[in-house]
Amino acid sequence: MTDAVQIVLARRPVGDVTADCFREEKVTLPALADGQVLIRSRFLSLDPYMRPRMTELRSYTPAFELDKPLTGGSVGEVVDSRNPRYAKGDTVMGMLNWASHTLHDGKGLRKIDPAIAPLQAHLGVLGMPAFTAWYGITHICKPKAGETAFxxxxxxxxxxxxGQLAKLAGARVVGCAGDDEKCQWAVREAGYDACFNHRTEHDYGAVLDRLCPQGIDSDFENVGGKIFxxxxxxLNNFGRLAFCGAISEYQDAKPIAGPAKMFTIV
Structure with missing residues (x-):
């Protein structure tokens, strides 16, 4: 048996997520059964999709259960195994509990080579976020030279x-972020042609007209709300939209209305 520390969902948030939505628990995990592995967490990815899972709204992923550990994409080390696919010392990634240790049935786990890159990279540029970006850009937005991608x-x-994939495809790439330093990084390091601070720019239409004078041909949407x-x-005729998320709306107690003139998508 193994002592572990875990974080459970104590109550469902209404509006902002606060510390009292969670509870830390110390538990003793049972001995492994056949097919199970014991994993010590090394890195946990906190992602925007987790916020809707804290509620009971219909979604593509099931809601977190009250009084049970939350889960998330993680990298960990196998410390004990009764599963023939995994050995003690293996580094794996998969959905683990918000906990120091997770007793896992092995389904959905994937071995990774810790020598290839820093372990946390497998939760970012080598993991789900980058694959999400790749799919949305290459299969939906399909930017090309002469176009503007947002x-x-x-x-x-x-x-x-x-943004980098859209730039590699030859498009002019414009973005927004939450502070000036992030916007400077986007242009300097990520290759964006322009980026505006959505916290200091309050007339989104005016700044988009200035930075995207030829309109927008594709939108990789992560924020939603007034920016979207x-x-x-x-959006220009035949514009493409990859709607990845709407993080500005996840805390809203009531849904906001959709954009005006939705008939233009016809």
């Missing part, structure tokens, strides 16, 4: 990869 949350784990509404109004 990426909201331009410096996030998904957005920074999406302004982008949607400036």
């Amino acid at each position: 990426v909201s949350a331009a410096t996030g784990a998904v957005g920074q990869v999406a 509404h302004a982008v949607f109004a400036r």
